[in-house]
Amino acid sequence: MLDSATNLADLLKDPDLLVTKAYLGGDWTDAEGGKTFEVTNPARGDVIAKVADLDRAQCAKAIDLAHAAQKDWAKKTAKERSQILRKWFDLMIEHADDLATILTAEEGKPHAEAKGEIMYGASFVEWFAEEAKRVYGDTIPGNAENKRISVIRQPVGVAAAITPWNFPNAMITRKAGPALAAGCSFVVRPPSQTPLSALALGVLADRAGLPKGILSIVPSSSSSEIGKEFCENEKVRKLTFTGSTEVGRILLSQAADQVKKCSMELGGNAPFIVFDDADLDAAVEGAIACKFRNNGQTCVCANRIYVQSGIYDAFAEKLAQKLQDKTVGDGLEEGTDYGPLIDRDAVEKVKAHIADAQEKGGKVIAGGKEHALGGTFFQPTVITGATQDMAFATEETFGPLAPLFRFETEEEAIEKANDTIFGLASYFFSRDISRVTRVQEALEYGIVGVNTGLISTEVAPFGGVKQSGLGREGSKYGIDEFTEMKYINTAI
Numbered sequence: 001m002l003d004s005a006t007n008l009a010d011l012l013k014d015p016d017l018l019v020t021k022a023y024l025g026g027d028w029t030d031a032e033g034g035k036t037f038e039v040t041n042p043a044r045g046d047v048i049a050k051v052a053d054l055d056r057a058q059c060a061k062a063i064d065l066a067h068a069a070q071k072d073w074a075k076k077t078a079k080e081r082s083q084i085l086r087k088w089f090d091l092m093i094e095h096a097d098d099l100a101t102i103l104t105a106e107e108g109k110p111h112a113e114a115k116g117e118i119m120y121g122a123s124f125v126e127w128f129a130e131e132a133k134r135v136y137g138d139t140i141p142g143n144a145e146n147k148r149i150s151v152i153r154q155p156v157g158v159a160a161a162i163t164p165w166n167f168p169n170a171m172i173t174r175k176a177g178p179a180l181a182a183g184c185s186f187v188v189r190p191p192s193q194t195p196l197s198a199l200a201l202g203v204l205a206d207r208a209g210l211p212k213g214i215l216s217i218v219p220s221s222s223s224s225e226i227g228k229e230f231c232e233n234e235k236v237r238k239l240t241f242t243g244s245t246e247v248g249r250i251l252l253s254q255a256a257d258q259v260k261k262c263s264m265e266l267g268g269n270a271p272f273i274v275f276d277d278a279d280l281d282a283a284v285e286g287a288i289a290c291k292f293r294n295n296g297q298t299c300v301c302a303n304r305i306y307v308q309s310g311i312y313d314a315f316a317e318k319l320a321q322k323l324q325d326k327t328v329g330d331g332l333e334e335g336t337d338y339g340p341l342i343d344r345d346a347v348e349k350v351k352a353h354i355a356d357a358q359e360k361g362g363k364v365i366a367g368g369k370e371h372a373l374g375g376t377f378f379q380p381t382v383i384t385g386a387t388q389d390m391a392f393a394t395e396e397t398f399g400p401l402a403p404l405f406r407f408e409t410e411e412e413a414i415e416k417a418n419d420t421i422f423g424l425a426s427y428f429f430s431r432d433i434s435r436v437t438r439v440q441e442a443l444e445y446g447i448v449g450v451n452t453g454l455i456s457t458e459v460a461p462f463g464g465v466k467q468s469g470l471g472r473e474g475s476k477y478g479i480d481e482f483t484e485m486k487y488i489n490t491a492i
């Protein structure tokens with residue numbers, strides 16, 4: 001446990017993983033003038049570290065280093081890049097406990113869940129260590145007797161990344177893995193709430209033997225300035241962002257000037273549909289796993305739970321009952337199921353969604369208030385009588401609030417589920433094979449969970465449609481985001 005007498009370093013087997021300097025192409029560097037920003041522990045609200053606060057000029061230097069080193073990195077064989085990535089993966093697994101402790105200290109999720117994120121994050125490095133050796137091209141029958149046609153894939157060049165606080169490890173490795181595997185160099189600006197997890201990844205990448213210049217981690221309290229550098233610096237050929245749709249729009253418009261290759265993993269508003277023919281207990285378990293993972297702070301959490309009329313009351317009662325057994329507390333404490341929210345703004349958003357629902361006829365049947373622990377702890381909450389005119393029907397709550405909407409027909413459920421500008425994840429529970437086929441095809445989302453509330457894996461293409469993003473991460477498709485296709489037409 002962190003407290004006034006115990007620092008974060010005291011909790012680590014390898015305290016060298018706790019770094020507060022920036023990682024500029026392999027050199028640990030202070031900010032100009034020694035400027036720093038504070039990192040706080042969301043459970044206790046106290047400062048756990050002061051991290052180098054880099055400015056745009058230092059970010060530009062990192063990009064210069066990345067640009068200078070990238071060609072030699074791309075010249076290495078795929079196997080050489082693969083071996084370094086595999087070593088990085090091995091080190092992440094070896095130090096998983098410490099990485100999880102650092103993650104919980106700055107983000108708040110329970111240690112066991114943080115450990116799960118570390119394994120999930122490491123799986124992207126492992127996966128793309130393998131995919132590095134499978135960046136294939138084509139040969140195409142010539143368009144004339146004396147013509148030969150081929151297609152090759154080459155690394156884009158310098159890739160720049162901006163990542164969110166809710167998965168401080170995995171959202172970086174889900175980008176760095178394919179980028180480095182493809183032969184790109186990689187500059188990442190981590191969120192100011194959770195930079196320590198990113199810097200710990202830098203320590204292990206260095207130990208794995210990543211060549212100088214290939215990786216930079218640029219912590220900064222000024223997200224917009226660094227974002228502008230990424231968008232306006234012509235040496236950056238790829239921008240990859242994970243975060244809200246609002247910020248994604250800003251970055252896309254900034255990147256449009258140079259027509260930069262962009263990947264966007266943005267916001268969601270996931271429907272979770274339970275049909276009368278579902279396995280009710282499985283649906284309740286699935287809803288809890290989906291809605292309350294990271295305390296509801298994931299882009300793929302169920303944001304709207306639609307339950308068919310015939311089982312609505314039974315589902316609501318079981319869900320509320322199950323939540324009574326959950327423990328809210330400090331993520332570093334044994335037995336905690338749900339940690340704190342990231343900050344007060346997050347708490348205020350949950351409260352606003354609850355108040356709005358109650359004003360419009362919604363009924364709180366579980367939780368509904370700030371937790372007795374105070375700070376940013378909140379009770380896991382269930383609201384019945386949810387309707388499409390309530391705020392959470394169109395806005396992402398990003399907190400532990402499960403609104404239950406009643407529906408009568410399959411057509412109604414699909415129409416309401418699709419009635420959003422977002423299209424990231426969706427879920428439904430049914431044991432009718434014809435219905436499963438119809439619904440999985442009718443839902444306008446990049447991801448559909450059928451009889452499951454958990455869809456996150458490195459082997460599948462993660463991404464959204466509509467205003468939830470562009471591109472895919474993970475799977476055999478993920479490396480395409482960091483390569484360019486070149487077509488060669490040769491006259492012989």
Ligand SMILES: NC(=O)C1=CN([C@@H]2O[C@H](COP(=O)(O)OP(=O)(O)OC[C@H]3O[C@@H](n4cnc5c(N)ncnc54)[C@H](O)[C@@H]3O)[C@@H](O)[C@H]2O)C=CC1
Pocket residue numbers: 162163164165166189190191192223224225226227228242243244245247248250251264265266267268298299396398424468469
């Ligand atoms: N699709 C996905 O995989 C994910 C989506 N999200 C979405 O992100 C939101 C919550 O995460 P937040 O970190 O609060 O999102 P956010 O969009 O506010 O911030 C994301 C990152 O962008 C940076 N940023 C903010 N304004 C910027 C600007 N003008 N220029 C450059 N960088 C800027 C932030 O400092 C942070 O590092 C939710 O909407 C959630 O759905 C979060 C995680 C994953």
Ligand SMILES: O=C(O)[C@H](O)CS(=O)(=O)O
Pocket residue numbers: 164166167171297298299300455456462
């Ligand atoms: O940041 C997020 O919400 C992640 O994308 C969710 S996941 O990849 O862990 O499913």
